[in-house]
Amino acid sequence: MFEQTISEDEAGQRIDKLARRLLAEVPLSGIFKMIRTKRIRVNGKRTQNDYLLQAGDVVEFRVVQPGPSGVPLPPKPRVHKLPEVPxxxxxxxxxxxxxxxxxxxxxxxxxxxxxxxxxxxxxxxxxxxxxxxxxxxxxxxxxxxxxxxxxxxxxxxxxxxxxxxxxxxxxxxxxxxxxxxxxxxxxxxxxxxxxxxxxxxxxxxxxxxxxxxxxxxxxxxxxxxxxxxxxxxxxxxxxxxxxxxxxxxxxxxxxxxxxxxxxxxxxxxxxxxxxxxxxxxxxxxxxxxxxxxxxxxxxxxxxxxxxxxxxxxxxxxxxxxxxxxxx
Missing domain, CATH: 3.30.2350.10 (Pseudouridine synthase)
Known part of the structure; x- marks a missing residue:
């Protein structure tokens, strides 16, 4: 399980849109099912697919994340040589x-x-x-x-x-x-x-x-x-x-x-x-x-x-x- 606290910039988007971005490997039908079965909640409560997130909302994702429990995933390698961009x-x-x-x-x-x-x-x-x-x-x-x-x-x-x-x-x-x-x-x-x-x-x-x-x-x-x-x-x-x-x-x-x-x-x-x-x-x-x-x-x-x-x-x-x- 992990949580996402909604910032001012994140506010105003639908909960299903946020879920699709954070759970890119899950198909849209799976996202809807997770919302319907309360595996995705807002402020501890059941929500709807079209709920518009507000600043300060806490979204709970009750899913299994990759990697050993409690051990952070290694950071993605950065590209060290990048061209100059004016x-x-x-x-x-x-x-x-x-x-x-x-x-x-x-x-x-x-x-x-x-x-x-x-x-x-x-x-x-x-x-x-x-x-x-x-x-x-x-x-x-x-x-x-x-x-x-x-x-x-x-x-x-x-x-x-x-x-x-x-x-x-x-x-x-x-x-x-x-x-x-x-x-x-x-x-x-x-x-x-x-x-x-x-x-x-x-x-x-x-x-x-x-x-x-x-x-x-x-x-x-x-x-x-x-x-x-x-x-x-x-x-x-x-x-x-x-x-x-x-x-x-x-x-x-x-x-x-x-x-x-x-x-x-x-x-x-x-x-x-x-x-x-x-x-x-x-x-x-x-x-x-x-x-x-x-x-x-x-x-x-x-x-x-x-x-x-x-x-x-x-x-x-x-x-x-x-x-x-x-x-």
């Missing part, structure tokens, strides 16, 4: 960083450590054994994409940021260097994309699930057979910008999945580009706690600026506005 903005609720290209946001298949999750929790000195909410990235960037990403430091900030990103209320701007010269100075790609995570069984039963996807672009500069674009998206499909630009014949330079492979070899050899040229340069949204406008910008990485110079593009990232939260 901090762009920080307050009590959120942390905005400039993720380097090549750094995964979350652990996954073949990714054992050195993720942005590892870095953020190390920087914020999080105890990995604590049962309260742990700071986590509120959205994603591809591993090879650099730029602005937000980390929620508190649960309430994460809840609101999830709503903002799901509603499409966050305004993102990306920089992409693409193959060829664009036929017009700006345009819109309105092209449905196949659901990236659809299972084989689902495809066999219902066919490919096509999802609406809209990307806007404008040409910032042109060089030796390439164009520098600023892209904005109305939808957040997986690899959307990369897939859309490849679909119109202007793949992102260095894109190892959707790109033009002979072209990638040329720019790698001639300009030293060793990753895809896609950078999340600006993020504008409502602060998840104060509601004030929040603007965060990331400078163009040095390795990408050197590629522009090699391509004959004399362009620098403008300072659209001051960075940070606006009162």
């Amino acid at each position: 901090i762009l903005y920080e307050d009590d609720s959120v942390l905005a960083v400039d993720k380097p290209g090549g750094m995964a946001v979350h652990p996954g298949s073949g990714i054992k450590g050195g993720t942005l999750v590892d870095w953020a929790r190390h920087y914020l000195q999080v105890d990995e054994e604590q049962k309260e909410f742990k700071p986590s990235p509120a959205h994603r960037l591809d591993r090879e994409t650099s730029g602005v990403i937000l980390v929620a430091k508190k649960r309430k900030a994460m809840v609101r940021l999830t709503e903002i990103f799901t509603e499409g209320a966050a305004h993102k701007r990306y920089l992409a260097l693409v193959k060829g010269r664009m036929p017009r100075p700006k345009g819109t790609i309105d092209l449905p994309l196949a659901e990236h995570q659809q299972t084989a069984r689902s495809r066999a039963e219902r066919g490919v699930n096509m999802q609406p996807a809209v990307t806007h672009f404008r040409v910032l500069a042109s060089g030796a057979g390439v164009s520098l674009l600023e892209c904005t998206i109305e939808t957040g499909r997986t690899h959307q910008i990369r897939r859309h630009l490849a679909a119109i014949g202007h793949p992102v330079a260095g894109d190892s999945r959707y790109g033009d492979f002979p072209f990638n070899r040329e720019v790698a050899k001639g300009w030293g580009l060793d990753r895809q040229f896609l950078h999340a340069r600006r993020l504008e949204l409502e602060h998840p706690v104060t509601g004030n406008p929040l603007v965060v910008q990331a400078p163009l990485p040095r390795e990408l600026a050197q590629v522009l110079h090699a391509a004959g593009i004399a362009w620098t990232l403008p300072k659209d506005s001051d960075q940070g939260e606006k009162a």
